[in-house]
Amino acid sequence: MARQIADVKVSGLSRIADVARLAGVSTATVDRVLNRRPGVRAITVQRVLKAATELDYMPAEQILAAMTPKPMRLVFLLPAGTNRFLAMLGQLVAHSGDRLAAFNVRATVETIRSFNPELLARALWDQRDRADGVAFMALEHPAVREAVNNLNARGVPSVTLISDILNARRAAYVGLDNRSAGRTAGYLIARFIGQRPAKVAVIAGSLSYRAHEEREMGFLHLFEELFPAIKVVGLREGQDDADKNYRQTRMLLAQHPDLGGIYNIGGGADGVGRALREARRAHDVVFVGHGLSADTRALLIDGTMDAVITQNPLNAMMSCVAIFDNLRAGRPAEFGVEPPRSEIIFRENIPA
Numbered sequence: 001m002a003r004q005i006a007d008v009k010v011s012g013l014s015r016i017a018d019v020a021r022l023a024g025v026s027t028a029t030v031d032r033v034l035n036r037r038p039g040v041r042a043i044t045v046q047r048v049l050k051a052a053t054e055l056d057y058m059p060a061e062q063i064l065a066a067m068t069p070k071p072m073r074l075v076f077l078l079p080a081g082t083n084r085f086l087a088m089l090g091q092l093v094a095h096s097g098d099r100l101a102a103f104n105v106r107a108t109v110e111t112i113r114s115f116n117p118e119l120l121a122r123a124l125w126d127q128r129d130r131a132d133g134v135a136f137m138a139l140e141h142p143a144v145r146e147a148v149n150n151l152n153a154r155g156v157p158s159v160t161l162i163s164d165i166l167n168a169r170r171a172a173y174v175g176l177d178n179r180s181a182g183r184t185a186g187y188l189i190a191r192f193i194g195q196r197p198a199k200v201a202v203i204a205g206s207l208s209y210r211a212h213e214e215r216e217m218g219f220l221h222l223f224e225e226l227f228p229a230i231k232v233v234g235l236r237e238g239q240d241d242a243d244k245n246y247r248q249t250r251m252l253l254a255q256h257p258d259l260g261g262i263y264n265i266g267g268g269a270d271g272v273g274r275a276l277r278e279a280r281r282a283h284d285v286v287f288v289g290h291g292l293s294a295d296t297r298a299l300l301i302d303g304t305m306d307a308v309i310t311q312n313p314l315n316a317m318m319s320c321v322a323i324f325d326n327l328r329a330g331r332p333a334e335f336g337v338e339p340p341r342s343e344i345i346f347r348e349n350i351p352a
Contacts, residue, residue, distance in 0.1 A: 022051035034058075036070045039155065041330035074107040074324060075127050076161070076317075077136035079114035083205070083240040083267030085291030086137070086162075089313045096317065105321055115206045115239060117141030124151060124158070133324040134158045135174070138165035140210045157327050159320050163211035172333045174319045176342050178211045181309050182218025182265075184342065185288045188307050189261040190227040192286040197229045198260030200286075201252045205240035205266025212265045215290075219263055230260070238268050242295075245271030253279050264289035269296050273304040292345050300347045308345045316340060 016034075020027045025044060032040050033048040040048075053063055076093045078086050090109045100107050112123045120136070121143035127134050128151060138144060138160040145168040148158050152169040164173040189200055202219060204212045216235060223230050233256055238245035245268040253259060253275065262285060264272050269289045276282040282304040289296060292310040299305035322337045345351070 016057075018055055019048065019051045019057050022055060023047040039328075039330075069104060069328070071101075071104050071106045072132045072324060072328060073130065074105055074133045074135065074321065075131040076107060076109045076320070077120070077123055077127070077134055078109060078111050078161075079137055079240075080111040081114045081240050081267070082242050083114075083291070084270075084293035084295050085267060085310070085313070088293050089316065092313050093317055100321065103321055103325060105325075107317075107321075115139070115208055117143050117208065120144055121147040124148065127151070128154050128156055131156060133171075133320075133327070135161045135320040137162050138168075138170075138210065139163075139208045140165055140213070141208065144168070157324065157333075159323050161316065161320065163209040165210060171327060172323045172337075174316055174323070174340060175211065176309075176311055176340055178214035179218035181290070181342055182215035182220075182263075183222040184218075184309060184344070185215070185263045185307075186219040186222035187226075188288050188344070189263060189286045190223065190230055192306055193230060193260050195229075196260075197231075199231050199233045199256050199258060200261035200263065201233050201256070201259060202235045202263050202265060203238050203245055203248050203252075203272065204235060205268075206237055207235075209266070215265045219265075233259070238264075238266070238271070240267035242268040242271035242274075244268065246275045247271075249275035250279070253281060253285075259285055261286035261288070267291065269299060269305065273299045276304055292343075292351075297350060300345065300350060303347065306346070310343050310345055311340045312343070 016027050016030050020030045025048060029040060029044065030048050033045050049063060052058060078090050093107050093109050112119050117139045120139055124134060124136065124147040134156065136158065145165060148168040148170050151158055157171040160170050160173045162175045164175065202216055204216060207213045220232055223232055236248040238248050249272045262272060272287060276285055276287065287305045288307045289305065290309050292308050296305060296308045300308060319337050323333050326333055326335050
């Protein structure tokens, strides 16, 4: 078993207490610095290493090793399933090893069954000794909140990604203003429909996601405030599953032959598109959803989908990395991190 650097006594003249006294810190802080443990401010690290050098406490190569922090171990905990945008984000993280190595970060992706708060809470707590930080898509549930708070107490920060959780000690949230996103979707559908009275429907992944709940709220309020002639005829949950969304859309079209628009709050857009095409309604029902991915690109290209509200997955990943790096360096979590911006993609401006 490798010896801890702090236990090394090279010359016999200096001890860890001497290094602490010269640096003006505690012996525990010296131990953290010399063993490259996180949680010490950069300026304090410099003072400790300077004192260790002046006292000839350890060989130069060990001083150099102590100056290089261990790679930060990050885990991105994402829901499994058919949500193509989340799958794309997971693949991006998994294949960004070289990019993240430049930031002294090692990131891994773990997936768990969607919409199960107890399973998510257990998966979060399992990271307590494995990770230096966890980014995850939150479910609004007491068990998840407790797991986040327990991780924080253990010294493992967490960042909520895409969907937030209230009253939990997470370090930051990386995602859109979802109420604004819902209003934007409503505004787009209303402008596409025009001045005529119409009905529109909403399909959510699950309202256990605060993101989906807030998008729905923004959507509903927009019509109440600005477009009272357009009636929202109900909310259905499709669990981000294409086949479930297909069945929900078929039922909506059967119940409301005059349906004028559909807002798909979560994933599984290809299921909605398939139902619209089979019913020959793809070009008279306005269809707006979230997350630019392979399926939504195809739907935009063939005209089944009218607009996609999205965010850049690379920016989301790097924002998480920057937040954890800030925390490691003792800076405020969101120092220098720009809030994500929503992008509205139409067929005519699909990025290459």
